[in-house]
Amino acid sequence: MNPSLFNRMYIYSEIDQTIVDERVAQFREQMQRFLSGQLSPSEFLPLRLQNGLYVQRHAPMLRISVPYGMLSSQQVRMLAHIARHYDKDYGHISTRQNIQFNWIKMEEIPDVLADLASVQMHGIQTSGNCIRNVTSDPYAGVIADEIEDPRLYCEIIRQWATFHPEFAYLPRKFKIAVNASTGSDRVAVQVHDIGVDLVKNAAGEIGFRVLAGGGLGRTPVIGAVMREFVPKIDLLSYLEAILRVYNRYGRRDNKYKARIKILVKALGAEVFAEKVEAEWQKIKEGPLQLTTEKIEAINHRFTYPKYLTLNDHTAELEQLSKQSPGFAHWLQHNTYAHKQAGYIIVNLSLKKIGVAPGDIDSAQLLAVADLADEYSLGEIRTTHQQNIVLADVEQTRVYELWQKLKELGLATATINTLADIICCPGGDFCALANAKSIPIAEAIQRQFDDLDYLYDLGDIELNISGCMNACGHHHVGNIGILGVDKKGQEFYQISVGGASGKNAAIGEILGPSFEQNQVPNIVQKIIDVYVEKRIAGESFLETYQRIGIESFKERVYEKNH
Amino acid sequence: MKKIIKDRHIIEDSWHTLDIAAEQWQSLSATRSIIVPCTLWQSDYMALLAYFQSGVGVALENITEPDTIPALDKIALLTIDFPLFNDGRGYSLARILREQFYYTGELRAVGDVLHDQLFYLARCGFNAFDLKPHVNIEHALLAFNSFSRVYQPASA
Numbered sequence: 001m002n003p004s005l006f007n008r009m010y011i012y013s014e015i016d017q018t019i020v021d022e023r024v025a026q027f028r029e030q031m032q033r034f035l036s037g038q039l040s041p042s043e044f045l046p047l048r049l050q051n052g053l054y055v056q057r058h059a060p061m062l063r064i065s066v067p068y069g070m071l072s073s074q075q076v077r078m079l080a081h082i083a084r085h086y087d088k089d090y091g092h093i094s095t096r097q098n099i100q101f102n103w104i105k106m107e108e109i110p111d112v113l114a115d116l117a118s119v120q121m122h123g124i125q126t127s128g129n130c131i132r133n134v135t136s137d138p139y140a141g142v143i144a145d146e147i148e149d150p151r152l153y154c155e156i157i158r159q160w161a162t163f164h165p166e167f168a169y170l171p172r173k174f175k176i177a178v179n180a181s182t183g184s185d186r187v188a189v190q191v192h193d194i195g196v197d198l199v200k201n202a203a204g205e206i207g208f209r210v211l212a213g214g215g216l217g218r219t220p221v222i223g224a225v226m227r228e229f230v231p232k233i234d235l236l237s238y239l240e241a242i243l244r245v246y247n248r249y250g251r252r253d254n255k256y257k258a259r260i261k262i263l264v265k266a267l268g269a270e271v272f273a274e275k276v277e278a279e280w281q282k283i284k285e286g287p288l289q290l291t292t293e294k295i296e297a298i299n300h301r302f303t304y305p306k307y308l309t310l311n312d313h314t315a316e317l318e319q320l321s322k323q324s325p326g327f328a329h330w331l332q333h334n335t336y337a338h339k340q341a342g343y344i345i346v347n348l349s350l351k352k353i354g355v356a357p358g359d360i361d362s363a364q365l366l367a368v369a370d371l372a373d374e375y376s377l378g379e380i381r382t383t384h385q386q387n388i389v390l391a392d393v394e395q396t397r398v399y400e401l402w403q404k405l406k407e408l409g410l411a412t413a414t415i416n417t418l419a420d421i422i423c424c425p426g427g428d429f430c431a432l433a434n435a436k437s438i439p440i441a442e443a444i445q446r447q448f449d450d451l452d453y454l455y456d457l458g459d460i461e462l463n464i465s466g467c468m469n470a471c472g473h474h475h476v477g478n479i480g481i482l483g484v485d486k487k488g489q490e491f492y493q494i495s496v497g498g499a500s501g502k503n504a505a506i507g508e509i510l511g512p513s514f515e516q517n518q519v520p521n522i523v524q525k526i527i528d529v530y531v532e533k534r535i536a537g538e539s540f541l542e543t544y545q546r547i548g549i550e551s552f553k554e555r556v557y558e559k560n561h
Numbered sequence: 562m563k564k565i566i567k568d569r570h571i572i573e574d575s576w577h578t579l580d581i582a583a584e585q586w587q588s589l590s591a592t593r594s595i596i597v598p599c600t601l602w603q604s605d606y607m608a609l610l611a612y613f614q615s616g617v618g619v620a621l622e623n624i625t626e627p628d629t630i631p632a633l634d635k636i637a638l639l640t641i642d643f644p645l646f647n648d649g650r651g652y653s654l655a656r657i658l659r660e661q662f663y664y665t666g667e668l669r670a671v672g673d674v675l676h677d678q679l680f681y682l683a684r685c686g687f688n689a690f691d692l693k694p695h696v697n698i699e700h701a702l703l704a705f706n707s708f709s710r711v712y713q714p715a716s717a
């Protein structure tokens with residue numbers, strides 16, 4: 001039997017499929033009008049963007065939506081086909097869990113979209129000034145500290161946001177993330193236009209804490225709480241109220257001041273929240289109000305994993321770890337505890353040195369699809385950290401899986417370490433870049449290639465963006481690197497102290513920027529300061545928070561280094 | 562006469578935008594169908610209603626606050642201007658007028674109104690469209706059928 005029937009995927013209804021098919025037909029017709037000159041480039045621009053089609057440095061780039069990071073093995077095989085057939089044999093996982101292809105021919109895009117529609121996929125709203133793909137926790141549904149599975153609410157939001165007639169021409173792009181874990185935040189809720197946290201109120205009811213006005217880019221801001229508790233049935237009307245206030249009052253005269261965060265700042269979070277509240281009161285009891293039945297109907301379209309009744313195999317795993325230090329490292333760093341006894345969550349690293357972070361080729365995609373079928377209920381997840389997760393692996397088979405991943409180059413045991421770099425495509429691909437980012441990532445990975453040393457440094461998030469658009473989330477990296485342009489030369493500005501979890505923080509800039517070849521050394525100096533100043537058990541971030549930026553500044557700018 | 566789309570049909574437009582100084586409106590024939598700026602409506606709506614026999618149209622900007630428009634139920638036609646097709650404020654204004662102020666008269670999109678926005682505009686409550694001259698109006702009628710299913714409630 002098809003193992004994919006036993007994982008937790010949303011299966012399209014006839015409505016979903018119709019809409020995606022009609023979208024393909026619509027875009028084919030729009031493309032024809034554009035190619036025949038009836039649509040001007042500026043008129044065509046938002047239409048192609050809202051199908052994920054950018055024009056990049058070398059060729060068009062197609063961004064394919066991966067709703068809340070969930071893929072079936074069948075979908076991954078289709079991605080492999082697209083990589084092989086239409087592209088240069090590889091794709092790239094973005095920090096918002098989507099997949100990008102960099103070398104597709106413009107005329108072939110409608111065919112690619114038709115292929116995608118055949119496996120319930122599309123590029124809808126992955127770009128443009130509209131509500132983008134909703135992101136969520138790659139460990140959703142499989143961790144113990146979760147209020148409820150967030151993917152149901154992601155799907156409810158996805159449907160509401162898809163072709164929302166009122167919000168297709170917002171002042172700027174709009175990103176929503178949903179988190180349900182009480183202990184961690186792997187989705188960066190606080191730096192999204194809207195962040196949704198599942199919470200339980202004093203009466204024990206589950207609802208949402210809603211933040212708005214967070215974001216990175218030119219003006220990084222931590223989101224403000226709009227409402228501590230929004231009941232489940234009011235989720236969509238509350239989001240609609242926020243979007244409406246933003247759509248009406250957000251700035252449109254300057255694209256750098258057009259994100260919701262600027263409006264929230266200009267009005268003040270409280271005043272903004274009051275406007276939202278006033279709008280919400282008007283629409284809350286309208287047709288957007290959810291019912292238990294409506295929520296259940298969507299829930300019903302998700303398949304459920306059928307877990308076996310198993311026992312934990314901690315002792316066996318320890319035994320195997322003793323025999324194989326390589327496995328021991330990998331097990332410690334690249335796996336995570338599953339809520340179900342006998343299972344384990346496995347991270348596939350896309351951070352092998354020499355490969356651009358987040359890149360995966362068609363052979364690997366096919367192999368991952370097969371491994372997912374064989375070991376993880378046919379389901380694959382993409383992560384904000386640009387890796388892949390197989391969420392439902394039986395502990396007794398994890399050693400075997402590790403051996404296969406090693407052969408595929410997907411077992412680099414550096415998850416959450418300094419070498420697990422988040423990195424945007426940068427100047428090698430992106431037309432907006434000030435500087436390259438991929439070679440910087442590689443140079444740093446080469447500088448820090450000693451695993452024991454990396455492990456000793458503990459969890460450190462290092463993020464690289466090739467320009468102020470901050471696709472690589474450099475502001476919230478413990479160490480953040482930003483490509484800047486200095487009189488036509490590529491330079492790098494470095495910040496420290498950013499954080500993206502439950503206590504998100506924007507990093508502080510050290511000072512003047514550095515040349516490309518200096519960067520690994522500067523990172524080394526930052527790390528040296530940490531190693532010298534840390535007290536037992538302290539993480540990089542904790543040390544920074546205790547000692548402040550001065551020691552780091554002194555070291556990196558000291559004379560005669 | 563100019564052609565527009567109304568209720569999914571191509572019709573000849575019988576309305577005229579006030580093209581003289583606003584304070585001279587009484588020099589116009591009382592039988593004309595005139596669209597006046599919102600500011601004139603705000604100050605003179607009673608006199609305007611008494612004077613023009615076939616009703617009065619009011620031109621809104623997309624930043625007009627709906628609660629500043631008096632006697633909404635007496636207005637035969639509202640236009641909302643799209644200074645640029647990708648300025649989405651008009652979509653919200655239309656829905657608010659329809660869903661919160663219960664405006665039931667003609668609601669017309671004017672300005673930078675193009676083929677590919679019609680589907681969304683109609684869902685937000687517009688029932689009339691004064692398209693940009695270069696748009697093929699017959700072909701544009703097809704845009705209303707782009708999608709046979711929708712996900713979210715809206716005005717239409």
Ligand code: SF4
Binds near residue numbers: 424427433465471472
């Ligand atoms: S951060 Fe800048 S360079 Fe990097 S992908 Fe985004 S826009 Fe391109």
